[in-house]
Amino acid sequence: MDKNEKFQRVPLVLAIATASVIAPNAFAQVEMDNIAGPQAQQIEEVMVQGRLKDSAEMLVSERLEEEVVTDILGSEMIGRVGDSTVAAALRRVAGLSLVNDKFVYVRGLGERYSSTTLNGATVPSPDLTRNVIPLDIFPTSVVDSLAVQKSYSADQAATFGGGNVNIRTKGIPDGLTYSIELGTGTNTETDGDVLSYRGGDDDDFGTDDGTRALPVELEQALQRFKGELGVQDIREVLEQEGNEYASASEAIAAARQLNRELALHLNRDIAVEEDSSNPDMDFKGSVGNRFYITDDLEVGFLAGASYKNRWREEETVKRSYGLPEEVVDVENTSTYSVDLSGNLNLGVRYGDDHEVTLTSLYLRNTDDDTSIRDYFNENRQLSDGRGFREYALKYEERDLLVNQAQGTHTLGPATKGMVPGGLLDWAPEELQVDWFYSESTAQTDIPNEVTVNADTLTNSLGEVVSSSVSNGVNSSGFRFTELEDEVADFGWSATLPLEFSSSSLELSGGFARTEKARYYKQSEFRIGAINVDDPATLGGSLDQVFGDAQITDPANDYAFDRAGTNNQSYIAATLTDAVFGKVDWTLSETWRASAGARWEEYNQVALDWNPYGYSVDDPQITADEDVLRDSTYSDDAVYPSLSLTYMGALWAETFQLRFGASKTAVRPDLREITEAIYIDPITDEQVKGNPDARPSEITNFDVRGEWYFDNGDNLTVSAFYKDIVDPIEFFELASSDTNVAREIINAESGEITGVEIEALKGLGFMGEFMDSFFVQSNLTFQETELVAGAEADAPTNPIREMTGASEYVVNMLVGFDSPDGGHTATLGYNVFGDRLYAAGRNGAPDAYELPFHSLDLTYSWYPTEEITIKAKMQNLLDEAIEIERASVIVFEEKPGQSFALSAQYKF
Numbered sequence: 026m027d028k029n030e031k032f033q034r035v036p037l038v039l040a041i042a043t044a045s046v047i048a049p050n051a052f053a054q055v056e057m058d059n060i061a062g063p064q065a066q067q068i069e070e071v072m073v074q075g076r077l078k079d080s081a082e083m084l085v086s087e088r089l090e091e092e093v094v095t096d097i098l099g100s101e102m103i104g105r106v107g108d109s110t111v112a113a114a115l116r117r118v119a120g121l122s123l124v125n126d127k128f129v130y131v132r133g134l135g136e137r138y139s140s141t142t143l144n145g146a147t148v149p150s151p152d153l154t155r156n157v158i159p160l161d162i163f164p165t166s167v168v169d170s171l172a173v174q175k176s177y178s179a180d181q182a183a184t185f186g187g188g189n190v191n192i193r194t195k196g197i198p199d200g201l202t203y204s205i206e207l208g209t210g211t212n213t214e215t216d217g218d219v220l221s222y223r224g225g226d227d228d229d230f231g232t233d234d235g236t237r238a239l240p241v242e243l244e245q246a247l248q249r250f251k252g253e254l255g256v257q258d259i260r261e262v263l264e265q266e267g268n269e270y271a272s273a274s275e276a277i278a279a280a281r282q283l284n285r286e287l288a289l290h291l292n293r294d295i296a297v298e299e300d301s302s303n304p305d306m307d308f309k310g311s312v313g314n315r316f317y318i319t320d321d322l323e324v325g326f327l328a329g330a331s332y333k334n335r336w337r338e339e340e341t342v343k344r345s346y347g348l349p350e351e352v353v354d355v356e357n358t359s360t361y362s363v364d365l366s367g368n369l370n371l372g373v374r375y376g377d378d379h380e381v382t383l384t385s386l387y388l389r390n391t392d393d394d395t396s397i398r399d400y401f402n403e404n405r406q407l408s409d410g411r412g413f414r415e416y417a418l419k420y421e422e423r424d425l426l427v428n429q430a431q432g433t434h435t436l437g438p439a440t441k442g443m444v445p446g447g448l449l450d451w452a453p454e455e456l457q458v459d460w461f462y463s464e465s466t467a468q469t470d471i472p473n474e475v476t477v478n479a480d481t482l483t484n485s486l487g488e489v490v491s492s493s494v495s496n497g498v499n500s501s502g503f504r505f506t507e508l509e510d511e512v513a514d515f516g517w518s519a520t521l522p523l524e525f526s527s528s529s530l531e532l533s534g535g536f537a538r539t540e541k542a543r544y545y546k547q548s549e550f551r552i553g554a555i556n557v558d559d560p561a562t563l564g565g566s567l568d569q570v571f572g573d574a575q576i577t578d579p580a581n582d583y584a585f586d587r588a589g590t591n592n593q594s595y596i597a598a599t600l601t602d603a604v605f606g607k608v609d610w611t612l613s614e615t616w617r618a619s620a621g622a623r624w625e626e627y628n629q630v631a632l633d634w635n636p637y638g639y640s641v642d643d644p645q646i647t648a649d650e651d652v653l654r655d656s657t658y659s660d661d662a663v664y665p666s667l668s669l670t671y672m673g674a675l676w677a678e679t680f681q682l683r684f685g686a687s688k689t690a691v692r693p694d695l696r697e698i699t700e701a702i703y704i705d706p707i708t709d710e711q712v713k714g715n716p717d718a719r720p721s722e723i724t725n726f727d728v729r730g731e732w733y734f735d736n737g738d739n740l741t742v743s744a745f746y747k748d749i750v751d752p753i754e755f756f757e758l759a760s761s762d763t764n765v766a767r768e769i770i771n772a773e774s775g776e777i778t779g780v781e782i783e784a785l786k787g788l789g790f791m792g793e794f795m796d797s798f799f800v801q802s803n804l805t806f807q808e809t810e811l812v813a814g815a816e817a818d819a820p821t822n823p824i825r826e827m828t829g830a831s832e833y834v835v836n837m838l839v840g841f842d843s844p845d846g847g848h849t850a851t852l853g854y855n856v857f858g859d860r861l862y863a864a865g866r867n868g869a870p871d872a873y874e875l876p877f878h879s880l881d882l883t884y885s886w887y888p889t890e891e892i893t894i895k896a897k898m899q900n901l902l903d904e905a906i907e908i909e910r911a912s913v914i915v916f917e918e919k920p921g922q923s924f925a926l927s928a929q930y931k932f
Contacts, residue, residue, distance in 0.1 A: 092609060092619040092668050093176035093685055094729050094743060100195070103165045106838065106853050107883035107897040107925075111168060111192060112160035116879075118173050119743070119781040119803035120187075122834050122857045127159035131187025132175065132745060133777045133809045133830035137753060138186025138691050138721075144193055144384060144429055146463035147182070147539050149510035151423040153469060156694045160190070162390050162423060166309050166331045167368050169195045175745070176668065176727045177687035179605040179621030180518065180535070183664040185689040186723055186747075194384060197325035197372040198313040201932070208307035208895075208927030213903070214919060215338045219359035220395040221300035222418055229334065231363030231391030237420055237473035239505045239548065240290040247548075247587070252637025254287060254550070255586040256280045285576050288552050288585035291503050292473050296568040297395060297416055302336035302359075307927060313370075321439065327370040334363045341918045343400075346870065346910040351407050353487060354400035365389040378437040384429040394419040399481065399489055407487045414479040414492045416567060420472060427465040434458045453521060459535075460517040471506040477567055493563040494570045498553035498584055501571060510543045516603075527613050534606035539599070543695060546636055547593040555582040587637070593703060596646075597631040597695040617670040626661040631695050655716035658698055664688055677732035677740075685727040693718040693753060697769045711766035713758060719771050722750040741783040749775035754828060756817050757866040767863075773814025775827055779807030797844055802837040821865040831860035847887050855879040862908050870911040878904050891932055897925040 088097050096118050108114035116123045120132045128136035141158045142148070150158045174181065175188040182189075225236035246254060250262045260280035270276035313327035337360045345352035371383040398415040401407045434440075436452045478499060481492040494500050518535030552571055557563060558580035563570055576583045607621035632653070638645040647653065666687040673680050696703060699714040729743040752775040758766040783803040788795040809830040813823045834857045841850040856878045863872040880901040886894040900922045908916035 087172075089679070089681060089731070089733075091174075092617070092670070093174060093178045093666075094683060094727050095175065096173045098171040098173070100165070100169050103168065103171075105840070105849065105851050105883060105885070107851075107881060107895070107899070109165055110161045111163040111165060111171065111190075114165055114168075114171065115160065115173070115190065116855050117836050117838075117853070118171075119741075119783050119836065120175070120779070120805045120807075120834065121173065122829075122831065122860070124829055127161040128157065129160055129190065130829045131173070131190075132747070132779060132805075133807050133827055134187035134747075135827070135829045137694060138723075140182060140184055140186075140189045142189060142191045143386070143427060143463075143465075144431065144461075145191060146429060146461055146465075147512055147514040147541075148425070148427055148463070148465045149467035149512040149541065149543075151425060151467040151469045151508065151510065153506070153508055153545065162388055162425060163192055164331055164333075164364060164366055164388070167194050167329065167366055167386065169193045175743075176683075176685035177664070177666050177689050177725055178619070178668070179607050179623040179664070179666050180533070181623075182537075182539075182601070182603070183623055183625045183662075183689050184691055185687075185725075186691045186721070194368065194386060195311075195327060195329070195370070196382070197315055197327055197370055199315055201314045203312040204310065204929060204931035206307070206309040206927055206929035208305070208925055210305035210307070210335070210897075210923060210925030212335075212337055212921045212923045214340075214921030215302055215336050217302055218299050219302045219336055219338055219361075220297055220357065220397065221359060221361070222297055222395055223294050224393065224420065228361070228393060229363065231365055231389050232422060233420060233470070233472055236294075237292055239472065240292075242290045243287060243550070246287050247637055251639040252635075252643075253587060254284065256284050256584070258586075259283055284585050285583060288576055288583065289573055291550065291552070293552075293571040294568055295416075295418055295475050295477070295571070296566040297397065297418075302338075305333070305335040305925065307331075307333045307925070309929075315372075321376040323372075323374040325372045328368070330365075330367045332363075332365050334361070336361055337921075339918055339920065341916065344913060344915050345403075346913040346915050348403075348406065349913045349915075352401055352403060353407055354398065356396055356398035356400075358394055358396035360395075361393040363389070363391045376437065376439045378435045378440045379433070381430070381432045384427070384431075386425070386427040388425040389422065391420070391422045394421075399483075399487075401487070407483070408485075410483055410485075412481045412483050412487070412489070414481045414489065416475070416477040416479070418473070418475040420474070422468075422470045424468045424470075425465065426467075427463065429461065429463040429465075431461045432459065455522045457520045458517065459520070460515075462513075462515040464513050465511070467508075467510040469506070469508040471504070474504040474506065475501065476504075477501045477570075491564065493560070494554055494567075496554055496556065496563075498555065498586075499551060499588075500554040501552045502549055502588060503551070504547065504549040507546045508543070511541070513540045514538070529611045531609040532607075533609070534604070537601075537603045537605075539601040541599045543597045544634070545595050545597075546634070547589070548636070549587065549589040549593075551586060551588040552576070553584045555584050557581045594634040594636055595631060595696060595699070596634050598629070599695075600628045602626045615672055617668075617672065619668040619670075620666070622663055622665045624661065624663050627659065627692065629658045629692070629695070629698065630656055631697075631699050632656050633699060656699055658693070660692075660720060662690065664690070675732075678735045679731075679733035681729075681731045683727070683729045683731075685725070687725045689723045689725065690720045691723065691753065692720045693769065697753075702766075705767075711758075712755075713766065713768040715769045717771075718753060718769055719751050721752045721771070721775075724748040737785070737787055739783075739785045741781070743781040743783075745777070745779050745781075747775075747777040749777075752811060752827070754811065754813075756813070756820060756864060757869070758818060759866075768818065770816045771814070772817065773812040775809065775811045777807060777809045777827070777830070779805060781805045797842050799840045799842075800837070801840065802835075804836075805834040807832065819867045821868055822871060825864060825871065826861045828861050828864065831858035833858040848885070849887075850882070850884045853879075853881045853883070865910075872908050872910040872915060875907040875909055877906060878902050891930055893929040893931070895925075895927045895929070897923070897927075899923040899925075 098118060103114045112123055112127050115121050115129050122130045124130055129139055131139045136157045150156055152159050170193045172191040173188055177185045225234040227234040250258055260276050263280060309331040311329035315323060315325035317323050339358050341356045343354035367387045369385045374380045396417045399412060401412045405411050435457045436449055437454055441449045478495045479492045480495050482490045484490055516535060516537030518533060520533040523530045575581055603623055603625045605621060605623040609619040611617045632646055635645050669684045671682040697714045697718050698716050700716055702711055702713045705712050726746045732740045751771040754772045755767040756770055758768040785801045788798040809827040811825055811827045813820045837854045839852040856876050858876055859873045861871060862874045865871050881899045884896045900920060903922050906918045907914050
């Protein structure tokens with residue numbers, strides 16, 4: 026019996042009913058007289074009215090056939106709810122919650138405990154300091170399905186904590202298909218007037234045209250002056266080069282003039298101004314076909330592209346829990362975002378024995394932020410009438426390019442017949458060999474990130490009356506950040522199914538290697554207004570304050586130099602080799618046992634890199650043996666897995682009971698094994714690494730019961746337990762009054778216990794009118810416990826919840842499918858319980874993110890078979906993101922309500 030036929034126990038009615046939920050308008054309605062009629066008539070009715078029957082059946086069957094606990098979210102369900110990114114879509118899966126709109130927490134474990142693959146292969150991350158992939162970079166338009174594996178199996182990487190998210194892109198179509206979609210939208214927090222500045226000519230394409238790039242003249246100067254651009258540094262080099270000066274003051278004057286001329290090369294066209302925003306614009310298109318060259322040979326392709334731009338405004342308010350009325354921080358940010366993607370799939374199939382696919386995917390996500398931040402701290406409180414202002418410009422472009430090749434081969438009769446002399450007759454026809462090769466590059470570029478510090482005079486309400494750029498060396502900063510992350514991932518596996526009279530056995534094994542290399546470079550310069558002849562000029566527009574005339578005026582004292590320490594940049598690499606084997610045994614289609622083991626050898630290195638080191642005393646890479654030793658990590662271990670499944674008809678027509686047990690590990694991120702202190706680009710907090718950080722060892726147990734009824738209803742109940750030794754956690758570190766710092770340490774232990782309940786119920790039992798409605802929901806209840814241990818620095822609560830975990834997560838969908846198949850509507854609700862945001866130290870209270878009640882509505886109208894009109898409304902309750910500390914709301918942000926309208930033509 027073929028593996029894909031093992032669990033084909035889903036009745037046709039079940040597949041039809043499930044498809045009506047998973048796929049919008051998949052089935053207009055199968056009338057009772059058709060169901061009661063001959064099977065041939067029933068199937069023909071389904072084929073005529075059911076556009077997406079095959080896709081729906083495949084998703085249901087795949088979930089049943091998986092040897093381990095797996096949840097699958099199809100593209101049709103994603104489209105029905107209206108989520109535009111993979112990150113947003115994964116909120117709908119039981120036990121998953123979304124953090125920072127980009128990281129997924131699975132079963133109460135932070136983003137480091139969840140892995141992401143693309144078509145089964147590891148891909149790099151454009152995140153500046155983390156290994157994990159921010160899932161907001163993947164648009165759902167390229168997704169065929171999302172498979173969330175929650176129980177470990179030996180064919181997966183051993184870095185498996187909460188689960189693995191496999192993003193599966195769209196494949197070759199069965200025939201000619203093409204589509205085009207246009208859309209627009211808006212957000213209630215974006216009122217038409219936005220903050221902006223003069224950027225480059227290619228900003229609408231999400232790429233800088235060179236306007237913001239680090240000037241060549243500055244790169245040359247850094248080499249000439251050995252990485253230092255201060256006046257004294259320039260003077261020393263000028264004299265070393267043979268320049269003669271009549272006096273020390275003349276030498277200083279020459280160096281000062283050159284110092285100011287270098288400052289003029291920076292892009293200082295940075296005036297913050299008001300601009301008008303446009304509605305969102307969204308475009309998607311695709312075309313594909315399959316060609317039958319001969320009876321045995323097929324080739325096909327699928328090409329697609331998408332483009333989206335939008336303006337968003339947001340206001341964030343931060344308060345000190347000790348002085349909430351006096352220490353206040355208000356930031357207004359306008360963001361112009363551009364998302365662009367392109368994909369190309371090519372496929373060749375020869376008979377039933379050989380198939381090769383090539384996949385190329387390019388993603389670009391660009392956010393252009395302009396912000397004004399007014400704040401008070403312990404040194405200047407709101408009632409003092411004096412405060413601080415920070416102007417910030419940040420243009421961040423993230424790119425991901427993936428090229429993949431995959432192949433599946435079996436030694437069937439056709440293949441054996443092609444080889445002369447019967448050389449392959451000895452090989453079993455059922456033997457299948459799969460291979461893959463993936464090469465990908467992620468890049469992040471943040472050119473000319475500008476911050477300008479100002480002093481303000483305020484009224485009794487804290488409103489700014491006037492502001493002027495601050496005096497001193499830190500008046501302004503110009504930062505240039507580059508990241509490149511490259512991954513090569515390849516491997517193979519072989520599967521041999523064996524059939525016996527009452528059982529079947531499948532043997533499989535394989536090899537995989539993952540090579541990852543990353544470099545991160547940060548250069549920062551500052552222009553300081555030490556003293557100016559006319560202080561009133563510091564209250565002008567920013568392009569005037571830092572204009573050529575101001576900087577070169579001899580009456581003013583402007584200083585230019587390279588800022589920051591030499592440990593912001595780094596290089597890192599990892600190498601993982603793995604070998605695995607599995608045995609999968611099925612008895613009488615009732616009992617199934619799968620056991621496997623994976624051996625992994627893991628090597629990691631992360632080194633501080635000083636790109637501007639030009640001497641033995643200040644090298645680019647240290648030669649200190651102790652530092653080099655502390656910057657490397659190596660480990661090899663065996664990771665076992667076991668899964669047992671019972672299949673029957675307990676209470677429902679199709680029933681499965683699963684049990685899983687495994688042991689896995691989660692390793693420190695790239696920078697976390699160094700002692701360097703760096704700034705987390707997401708939280709703006711100082712982070713200290715730890716060369717003594719160790720991998721976390723995790724013991725996993727799962728039990729899941731699944732009931733599928735002939736009427737389409739289903740119920741799933743899962744229980745899970747995880748025991749973690751040496752969990753990797755952030756703990757607050759001693760710092761100044763106005764800064765927040767964290768350190769990475771291994772806590773002593775952690776535990777997670779939880780239950781997930783998933784259900785689908787048609788509402789026809791409530792009357793004929795309700796036949797068109799259904800409810801689909803999942804609930805997660807869990808408890809987590811973290812024992813901080815001796816390495817933590819004076820935590821307030823030595824035993825607490827795990828960071829990011831909440832006691833419950835609720836997802837609910839109420840769906841409507843009109844009897845004539847012309848309309849569908851879905852109301853989606855999502856909420857999580859209080860979850861720990863940051864743990865306090867020395868008696869300071871912990872901070873918790875409060876529940877966010879997300880209510881979204883999607884309506885689709887199908888005027889013809891080819892046309893779809895869709896309207897989306899998100900955050901209908903106009904909820905705010907809030908973080909509470911000691912009963913004080915210390916952070917608040919209103920994302921606003923979003924509205925979108927699109928029209929699609931698909932053939």
